[in-house]
Every structure is written in structure tokens, then in C-alpha cells.
Amino acid sequence: MSSVPIPLIEAPAVDSxxxxxxxMVLGSPSxxxxxxxxxxFCVLAVAGEGLAPYDPMAIHYLPNGKVAQVEAPSRxxxxxxxxxxxxxxxxxxxxxxxxFVVGIVSxxxxxxxxxNIGLVAGYYGRRVDDVLMxxxxxxxxxxxxxxxxxxxxxxxxxxxxxxLTISCLLxxxxxxxxxxxxxxxxxxxxxxxxxxxxxxxxxxxxVHLLPNVMPMSLLYVAFxxxxxxLAEASLSFLGFGDPRMVxxxxxxxxxxxxxxxxxxxxxxVPPGLCITLFTASVFLIGREYERVVxxxxxxx
Amino acid sequence: MSLLSVENLSVEYRSRRGVxxxxxxxxxxxxxxxxxxxVGESGCGKSTLAMGVLGLLPPTAVVASGTVTLGQRDLVTLxxxxxxxxxWRKMAYVPQSAMNSLNPVARLRDQFAExxxxxxxxxxxxxxxxxxxxxxxxxxxxxxxxxxxxxxxGMRQRAIIAMALMFEPELLVADEPTTxxxxxxxxxxxxxxxxxxxxxxxxxxxxxxxxxxxxxxCERVAVMYAGEIVELGPARAxxxxxxxxxxxxxxxxxxxxxxxxxxxxxxxxxxxRLDRPLEGCPFTARCPFAVERCRVEKPVPRAxxxxxxxxxxxxxxxxxxxxxxxxxxxxxxxxxA
Amino acid sequence: MSRDLLIHCDDVHKTYQARRTxxxxxxxxxxxxxxxxxxxxVSFWLERGRVLGIAGESGSGKSTLANLLVGLxxxxxxxxxxxxxxxxxxxxxELLAFRxxxxxxxxxxxxxxxxxxxxxxxxxxxxxxxxxxDRASRLARAREALEDADLRPAELxxxxxxHQLSGGQRQRAAIARAIVLRPSVLVADEPVSxxxxxxxxxxxxxxxGLVERLSMSLVFITHDLSLIGQMCxxxxIMYQGRIVELGPALDxxxxPLxxxxxxxxAAVPVPDPDQRRAADATALLETTTPTVLTRGCRFxxxxxxxxxxxxxxxxxxxxxxTTHEGACxxxxxxxxxxxxxx
Numbered sequence: 001m002s003s004v005p006i007p008l009i010e011a012p013a014v015d016s017x018x019x020x021x022x023x024m025v026l027g028s029p030s031x032x033x034x035x036x037x038x039x040x041f042c043v044l045a046v047a048g049e050g051l052a053p054y055d056p057m058a059i060h061y062l063p064n065g066k067v068a069q070v071e072a073p074s075r076x077x078x079x080x081x082x083x084x085x086x087x088x089x090x091x092x093x094x095x096x097x098x099x100f101v102v103g104i105v106s107x108x109x110x111x112x113x114x115x116n117i118g119l120v121a122g123y124y125g126r127r128v129d130d131v132l133m134x135x136x137x138x139x140x141x142x143x144x145x146x147x148x149x150x151x152x153x154x155x156x157x158x159x160x161x162x163x164l165t166i167s168c169l170l171x172x173x174x175x176x177x178x179x180x181x182x183x184x185x186x187x188x189x190x191x192x193x194x195x196x197x198x199x200x201x202x203x204x205x206x207v208h209l210l211p212n213v214m215p216m217s218l219l220y221v222a223f224x225x226x227x228x229x230l231a232e233a234s235l236s237f238l239g240f241g242d243p244r245m246v247x248x249x250x251x252x253x254x255x256x257x258x259x260x261x262x263x264x265x266x267x268x269v270p271p272g273l274c275i276t277l278f279t280a281s282v283f284l285i286g287r288e289y290e291r292v293v294x295x296x297x298x299x300x
Numbered sequence: 301m302s303l304l305s306v307e308n309l310s311v312e313y314r315s316r317r318g319v320x321x322x323x324x325x326x327x328x329x330x331x332x333x334x335x336x337x338x339v340g341e342s343g344c345g346k347s348t349l350a351m352g353v354l355g356l357l358p359p360t361a362v363v364a365s366g367t368v369t370l371g372q373r374d375l376v377t378l379x380x381x382x383x384x385x386x387x388w389r390k391m392a393y394v395p396q397s398a399m400n401s402l403n404p405v406a407r408l409r410d411q412f413a414e415x416x417x418x419x420x421x422x423x424x425x426x427x428x429x430x431x432x433x434x435x436x437x438x439x440x441x442x443x444x445x446x447x448x449x450x451x452x453x454g455m456r457q458r459a460i461i462a463m464a465l466m467f468e469p470e471l472l473v474a475d476e477p478t479t480x481x482x483x484x485x486x487x488x489x490x491x492x493x494x495x496x497x498x499x500x501x502x503x504x505x506x507x508x509x510x511x512x513x514x515x516x517x518c519e520r521v522a523v524m525y526a527g528e529i530v531e532l533g534p535a536r537a538x539x540x541x542x543x544x545x546x547x548x549x550x551x552x553x554x555x556x557x558x559x560x561x562x563x564x565x566x567x568x569x570x571x572x573r574l575d576r577p578l579e580g581c582p583f584t585a586r587c588p589f590a591v592e593r594c595r596v597e598k599p600v601p602r603a604x605x606x607x608x609x610x611x612x613x614x615x616x617x618x619x620x621x622x623x624x625x626x627x628x629x630x631x632x633x634x635x636x637a
Numbered sequence: 638m639s640r641d642l643l644i645h646c647d648d649v650h651k652t653y654q655a656r657r658t659x660x661x662x663x664x665x666x667x668x669x670x671x672x673x674x675x676x677x678x679v680s681f682w683l684e685r686g687r688v689l690g691i692a693g694e695s696g697s698g699k700s701t702l703a704n705l706l707v708g709l710x711x712x713x714x715x716x717x718x719x720x721x722x723x724x725x726x727x728x729x730x731e732l733l734a735f736r737x738x739x740x741x742x743x744x745x746x747x748x749x750x751x752x753x754x755x756x757x758x759x760x761x762x763x764x765x766x767x768x769x770x771d772r773a774s775r776l777a778r779a780r781e782a783l784e785d786a787d788l789r790p791a792e793l794x795x796x797x798x799x800h801q802l803s804g805g806q807r808q809r810a811a812i813a814r815a816i817v818l819r820p821s822v823l824v825a826d827e828p829v830s831x832x833x834x835x836x837x838x839x840x841x842x843x844x845x846g847l848v849e850r851l852s853m854s855l856v857f858i859t860h861d862l863s864l865i866g867q868m869c870x871x872x873x874i875m876y877q878g879r880i881v882e883l884g885p886a887l888d889x890x891x892x893p894l895x896x897x898x899x900x901x902x903a904a905v906p907v908p909d910p911d912q913r914r915a916a917d918a919t920a921l922l923e924t925t926t927p928t929v930l931t932r933g934c935r936f937x938x939x940x941x942x943x944x945x946x947x948x949x950x951x952x953x954x955x956x957x958x959t960t961h962e963g964a965c966x967x968x969x970x971x972x973x974x975x976x977x978x979x
Contacts, residue, residue, distance in 0.1 A: 188748050188749075189743040189744070189745055189748045189749035190748060190749050190750055190751045190752075192709060192741075192743070192749075193741065193743060193749050193750075193811070193814065194751075194762070195709060196707050196708070196709060196736065196739075196740060196741045197736060197740070197762060197763040197766055197814070197818075198732075198733050198736035198737070198763065198766045198767060199762075199766050203766065208751055211751075211753035211754075212751070212752065212753055341833040341834060341835060342833055482694035482695055482860065483694060483860060483862070483901055483904050483905060484694065484900060484901065484904050485694075486904070486906075487903075487904035487905075487906075490906060509833070509834060510906075511834075511908045512905075512906035512907055512908045513906055515906065515907070515908045515909055515910045516906045516910075518910075535910040536910050536911065539908055539909055539910055549835060550834065550835065551908060553834050553835045553837065553838055554834055554908050555861070555863035555864050555866070555867075556863060556907050556908060556909075557862055557863040557866070557890070557902060557905045557907060558907060558912075559866075560863070560865065560866020560867065560886075560887065560890055561866050561867060561887075562866075562867070563838075563867065564837070564838030564841065564842075564867065565835075565838055566835060566836060566837070566838035566839030566840075566842065567835040567836075568839070570803050628838075
């Protein structure tokens with residue numbers, strides 16, 4: 001037996017897994033763009049009313065006493081006013097907060113449900129897997145909007161019901177993806193080693209496997225935010241949104257039913273653009289993250 | 301008259317993280333109809349060398365310097381079209397795990413036909429040729445109808461060898477031809493390779509980490525370490541009386557079933573990083589005979605006997621070094637490179 | 638003389654039922670259907686402080702046997718006894734106690750470590766699972782295990798991740814994990830086949846040293862016969878789920894009884910260009926694993942010594958010399974022929 005210390009292969013100076021990933025995501029053009037856009041919306045959401053020039057629900061009047069309806073963008077109202085005389089810019093800014101809340105809370109639920117189902121189905125296999133995957137298949141078969149419309153119509157249209165609806169349906173993709181990851185990880189020797197050491201099934205799933213599927217889960221948090229925002233916008237546009245909130249979707253809805261959609265571009269383009277850019281930013285980050293994370297998952 | 305002449309070949313992998321010099325200033329010659337074995341452990345650059353010689357480097361790798369002369373042509377200067385014309389016809393390559401790289405959804409006879417057509421074989425004759433080749437490698441010609449997964453690992457390896465022989469190339473390069481095969485299957489493939497070697501006029505380069513396989517198949521052996529050829533010579537000399545300390549260490553580390561009780565040696569330490577410039581001899585950190593000179597002055601390969609080159613300052617002391625090399629403790633120097 | 642027996646395998650079987658295809662169901666094939674007998678009647682004893690080698694090629698069942706020994710799978714027939722208890726019947730707390738006694742080292746050093754765990758977490762994990770000690774004592778024991786595995790100083794390695802270690806270091810970390818609970822039996826499944834040659838000897842020496850220092854037993858599974866000599870006290874040769882030869886390692890290597898063992902030994906290449914191994918005519922036919930059971934010896938189709946009896950009667954493992962057993966009808970005849978020619 002040797003008594004000489006076995007030398008270590010030199011490791012790069014900073015090798016914490018977390019920061020390495022962030023650096024790699026930011027290293028690419030699309031990652032930078034995505035991150036920049038996302039941060040922009042973060043600022044909007046956090047600042048909220050503080051940043052908005054006016055109360056988003058306040059109705060503005062022209063000097064002659066009439067409601068400042070559908071005013072084109074001017075120095076007073078940078079993005080003009082809506083049919084109801086409200087400032088578009090303020091609404092857009094406050095709307096980002098709603099987008100974040102709906103997006104992040106829904107994404108959390110989507111991933112929580114999906115990851116757990118995927119973990120259990122992938123690990124146990126056989127009957128448990130069959131049952132859970134059939135359930136997933138059923139949920140896959142349900143078209144989102146019609147179901148959401150029905151559900152929201154039955155319950156009150158409120159932000160929490162919207163979040164509930166989104167979470168109920170959109171976990172399905174995450175479940176499938178996590179399950180397939182678990183299926184391959186399950187065969188790896190380190191899982192067998194854990195079992196030989198005496199780890200229980202629960203311990204193997206949540207202590208050994210979960211950290212390895214986390215990167216994928218986080219990726220789906222990103223996607224979940226995007227899906228949720230789009231879903232909320234769609235629901236609102238169809239009239240099923242929460243009338244007490246100002247969201248981008250609600251803005252589009254208002255513009256549509258009031259007819260201003262036809263001639264007042266400023267009531268439509270800003271919220272639409274925000275939805276598009278926000279969703280895109282999340283997708284860009286997610287895509288870069290996936291590109292970075294995947295080769296490492298394949299290693300070994 | 302040598303068929304293949306490699307001079308000062310260096311191959312680098314270039315990426316954003318830096319440059320990895322995987323193969324450094326390697327030179328060797330291969331005569332027509334002769335066999336050369338390239339041995340070394342993982343990361344020594346032997347596979348990169350093989351790919352570099354054949355022009356099969358991945359996009360991230362470039363030949364940084366040197367020449368590879370096959371017949372009259374310098375392969376390094378040829379463009380991809382010219383190289384493609386030479387592949388399969390003049391030089392054939394059996395990569396690592398080739399038996400796992402067969403197209404799983406095509407029958408073997410179709411895979412033969414595809415290669416035949418792609419390299420200008422003409423429309424007819426491929427069927428007879430494939431059957432004849434299968435017989436030569438010891439496979440039932442009826443197996444041409446099969447899909448790869450219907451054959452065992454050893455049979456697939458024989459099929460790959462048959463494909464490589466299709467155009468009767470002048471040069472065959474086989475990377476780890478028997479790794480992953482069972483002992484008895486490996487014996488069959490080794491016997492086959494020996495037989496083919498005797499029958500063909502083909503020059504062969506065998507790349508392997510298994511020195512026993514190389515000892516079986518090759519007349520000459522090149523030992524690689526950290527991208528360099530540290531010893532090159534006739535197999536008898538390399539195995540009977542190695543002159544480079546790494547070769548000595550490698551042989552002491554290799555078990556021999558005829559001598560089951562011999563204490564195997566383990567060389568402490570790890571190979572140096574190839575993304576940094578190396579001063580002096582790359583084996584210095586792990587070499588039992590290293591002195592200060594080794595750290596600063598890179599040994600140049602010198603002939604200590606006709607056809608036997610060694611890159612070591614103390615090649616002349618080989619005999620006494622060999623005695624010391626048999627003691628396991630002598631190899632525990634290992635420091636960080 | 639009583640031996641200190643740790644594990645006793647008694648006619649152990651492991652049969653897998655391959656799923657029947659629709660075609661087979663429709664055509665109502667007879668017989669076993671597609672039963673794969675991975676382990677087909679294996680019996681042996683493992684004594685304390687000894688190293689048993691199990692050698693065989695792919696399809697021999699050695700990996701399945703390894704899984705059975707550590708309790709990853711349950712036998713479909715026969716008994717595995719440890720300390721007198723039947724392994725298959727253990728549940729709950731008893732099973733956990735068993736796990737403390739038998740541990741495993743795997744073939745792929747990288748894949749056997751959780752990529753998200755530091756070396757420290759990996760080595761402490763068995764202690765956590767069994768509720769041993771508190772944080773401080775677990776760390777101390779983990780350090781001790783790492784140093785036992787020659788990863789010194791342990792500090793250097795505790796906070797590293799697997800991708801920051803070399804192959805040999807990873808395997809040592811895996812060994813540290815396996816010994817941290819001080820098991821009495823270690824099962825090593827091809828522990829060095831994925832490591833560089835210059836690193837193998839160190840790992841093997843480490844394992845051998847641990848057997849002596851910790852009074853463990855080691856089951857060393859390999860396809861590389863050249864390593865047996867320095868690792869193993871006893872050797873079992875497996876072929877298609879059966880043990881065909883069993884005895885002291887050096888005897889089996891020097892004086893093999895079974896034709897398959899002879900073929901294996903003759904087939905191994907040696908690093909000596911002048912000793913080009915003569916091909917033993919036996920066993921060069923490559924066969925895929927037959928699913929049709931024959932009544933005779935499994936090896937007969939490939940055996941150059943086979944006679945009529947071999948095709949009708951399946952040979953059992955029988956004692957030829959005190960501790961050296963072989964499962965072949967023709968052993969005596971082969972030996973006497975050898976004596977004549979030499």
C-alpha cells in the first residue's frame with residue numbers, strides 16, 4: 001500500500017456547478033438577449049406602480065371635460081390611452097407584475113406536480129408507471145383552451161382560478177420528460193450503489209435522483225412561465241380573465257371588445273409586444289440553459 | 301521502401317477554452333506489408349494520431365504541423381475530395397467500437413453495397429465480393445442477409461474487417477480491434493487478423509492500450525505518452541528489452557497469465573495536461589530515474605540500435621534501469637505534473 | 638475442521654421470463670417459452686478473509702450472481718444463506734442489517750458515483766442511511782475510509798465532485814464508500830476493467846490489503862484471467878449460468894480440469910511476441926446463448942473433447958482433488974492423455 005499522497009488532477013479555479021452554467025448561458029448571443037429582456041421585465045414588475053406615470057385604472061379627461069379616449073401617443077401619454085381613457089404605458093408596466101405572478105406561481109405548480117409524477121412513475125415502473133402515464137396521456141388529450149374556458153366559467157374568473165387551471169393541465173409535458181430522465185438514471189450504478197447501501201425507495205428518489213433531474217425541472221420552470229403567461233393572455237383575451245386585474249391579455253380584450261383594436265394600434269401593439277417579448281426571453285434563456293445542461297447530463 | 305512516412309506530425313484540438321496539443325512531433329515509417337502497433341493509455345493521443353494520419357480528424361482538431369506521406373502524396377495537403385477518393389480504396393479504417401457503429405436498420409449486404417457504390421465500385425460484382433470476403437473472415441456468407449443486431453459482437457467485428465478489405469487497401473488502421481470482446485471471441489479475431497496479415501500485402505497499424513494484443517499482431521511497436529512517441533522499435537526489442545522508463549513501467553503493470561503471482565506495478569501520478577506547453581520530458585514527474593535535466597531538456601528520439609528509437613536521456617542505462625523497474629516501490633514517486 | 642463461513646450459496650437459480658411476443662402467444666410455443674436462466678444452479682461457500690474469484694465471459698451469469706449476493710435481486714430458486722439466515726426472507730430492519738455486512742464496488746467508477754454529490758456526501762451516505770453517529774463522527778469515519786482507500790490527505794478530496802477526479806481516484810472513492818460501514822463481505826464486479834493499466838495494480842493491491850486489514854472477504858468478478866493470480870485464493874469458472882470448475886486459484890490456472898477453462902487460459906494473449914499463442918482448437922465456434930435447453934453438457938457443442946455421453950448427460954460439479962472440482966465427464970481421460978503426451 002503506498003504512503004505517497006496520490007496527486008489530484010488539477011481542477012479549474014472556479015468550478016462551482018451553478019455559476020459555470022450561468023456563465024455559459026450568458027456566453028451566447030441568444031442567452032444575453034434573453035437574459036436582458038427578462039431582467040427588463042423584472043424591473044418593470046418589481047417597480048410596478050412606482051415606475052408607472054399614472055394609476056393604471058385612472059380615467060383621464062381632456063381639458064374640454066370629455067374622457068381622453070383613444071388618444072394617440074403624446075408627451076402626456078407616451079403610449080396613448082385606451083378606449084376607457086386609461087394610460088396604456090401604466091397598464092403595460094403594471095401588467096408585467098401580473099404576468100410574473102401568474103407565470104411564476106403556475107410554473108412552480110406545473111413543475112412540482114410534473115416532477116413528482118415523473119419521478120414516481122419513472123422510478124417504480126410497471127403498474128405505477130402505467131397508471132400515472134395513462135393519467136398523463138388523458139391530460140395530454142385535453143385541449144387546453146376549451147377546458148380552461150369551461151373551468152373558469154364554472155368557477156369565478158379570478159387570478160387564482162386561472163393559475164389553478166393552468167397548473168391542472170400543463171404539468172403533463174414536465175411529467176413525461178422527467179420520467180424519461182429518471183428511466184435512464186435509474187439504471188446507473190450509483191442508484192444501485194445507493195440501494196446496496198440500504199437506501200429506501202423514497203430516499204433514492206428524493207435524495208439521489210432529484211438533484212440529477214433538477215436541471216431539467218428548472219428548464220421547465222422557464223418554459224412553464226412562458227406557457228402560463230400565454231395561457232393567461234389567451235383566457236383574458238377570450239373574456240375569461242380576472243376583470244379586477246390589469247394584465248396584458250386583459251388589455252387586448254378591452255381593445256378588442258371596444259373596437260379600438262381596429263384603429264388604435266397603441267392600445268394593441270404594446271401589450272402584444274410585451275407578451276411576445278416576455279415569452280421569447282424565457283424561451284431563449286431556457287434554450288441556452290438546455291444546450292448547456294444537456295451535454296453534462298450525458299456525460300459518464 | 302516505406303509505404304507510409306509520418307514526419308513531425310502534430311495535432312491540436314482548438315476550442316474556446318484553449319488549445320490541446322494531443323499529438324506532438326511524432327514521426328515513424330511503415331513499410332509495405334508491415335505491421336505497426338501503437339500502444340499507450342487513454343489520453344496519450346494514439347487515436348488522434350490514427351485519425352490524423354487518415355485525415356479523419358473532427359472539426360475541432362487540426363494538423364498543426366508535419367507531413368503524412370502515403371506513396372507519393374502528402375495527405376495533409378490534400379483536400380477533402382482527394383482524401384475521400386483515397387479512403388476505403390487505398391486506406392481503410394476500423395474505428396473503436398466499430399462493431400457498434402453498423403447501421404442497425406440496414407442489412408449487411410446493403411451496407412456493403414453502399415460502400416461499394418460510394419467509392420466507385422461499379423454496379424455489379426459487389427454480391428460475389430461480399431460473399432468471398434465473408435468467407436475469408438470466417439463468416440457464413442448467408443449472414444449477409446442479417447441485420448447487425450442478429451450477429452454477436454465478434455461476428456460484427458469480423459464483418460467490419462471484411463468491409464475494410466473490400467477494395468484491398470494498401471493501408472489498414474484498426475483502433476482497438478478487440479476491445480470489448482470476450483476472451484475466446486477475441487482469440488478468434490486475433491487469429492483472423494494474424495492470418496489476414498500473412499496473406500495480404502497490406503500495411504497495418506494497430507492502435508491499442510492492450511500490449512498483449514499488440515505483441516501478438518505487430519512487428520514494430522510505437523509507445524506513446526502524452527502525445528509523443530517515446531519509444532519505437534521492433535516488437536521483440538520493445539517487449540524483451542525496453543529502453544524507455546515508461547515502456548518499462550507499462551510492461552511491469554501488465555499482467556501475464558503465465559506468471560500469475562508476479563506483483564504488478566502501479567505507476568503513481570497522472571499524465572501531464574496537454575493544454576499547457578510542456579518543458580522537458582513529459583514523463584519526468586512519474587519517472588523513477590528522472591533528474592533535473594529531464595525537467596528542462598526535452599529528450600530527442602535517438603537510435604540506440606538499428607530501427608530502435610528512444611526518447612530518453614538515459615537510454616544507455618536501460619539495462620540497469622530495467623532491473624530497478626521491477627520493484628513496485630520505485631514507481632511511487634508520483635507528483636503533480 | 639470448521640471453516641468460518643460467511644456466505645453459502647446452495648443451488649441458486651435466477652431465471653428471467655422474457656416477455657412473450659404476440660407471435661409466440663399465437664403460435665403457442667411449447668416448453669419454457671423464453672426463459673433465460675442467468676444463474677442455473679450455483680453452489681459455493683465464501684469464507685472469512687478469503688478472496689473468491691468468479692471468472693467468465695459475457696452471458697456466464699457472473700454479474701447476475703453478483704446482484705444476487707448483494708441482495709439487489711432475489712433468487713428464483715435455491716438459497717443464499719448468510720450467518721445462517723436465508724437472504725431472500727430478510728425484510729425491513731433485518732435487511733438493513735444485512736446491508737451493513739455486504740457491499741459492492743462497481744465496474745464503471747464514474748457512473749457509480751452520484752454526479753451531484755461531493756466525495757464527502759458519497760462516502761457519508763451509507764452512514765446516514767444507517768443512522769450511524771452524528772455529523773462530526775460521520776465526517777471522521779468518512780475521512781478514515783478515504784484514507785483507507787489511499788486517498789490521502791482526505792481533505793483534498795472531500796469537497797470534490799466526481800468529474801474532478803481521475804478514474805483511479807473515483808474508484809477509490811467508491812471503495813471508500815463500500816468500506817465505510819466495515820462490511821464483512823465486499824463484492825467487486827470488474828473493479829478495474831475500465832481503468833488505465835498503470836492504475837489497476839494499485840486498486841487491486843488496495844483491495845487485497847483491505848481484505849487483510851479489515852478481515853473482509855472479497856468476491857472478485859472478472860473476465861480477465863490474468864488478474865486472478867494475484868488477487869484470488871479460490872477461483873470459480875462460470876459458463877452459461879453454471880460453475881464448471883472450482884478450486885484454489887493457482888491450481889485452476891496451472892492445472893485446469895474443464896475444457897472451457899483450458900480454452901480460456903489458452904486464449905489469453907500474452908505480452909511476448911515470441912509466444913504467439915497457439916489456438917486451442919476448442920471453443921472457437923461462436924455461439925449465441927441458446928434458449929433451447931439440452932439434456933447434455935452445455936459446453937458440448939463447442940468442446941473438442943466431447944463424446945456421446947456429453948450430449949445426453951449433464952455433468953455435475955464433482956471433486957477431483959480435495960478442493961478442486963470440475964463439471965465434466967471427461968476430466969480423467971483428458972488428464973491421462975496429457976500425461977501420455979508429455
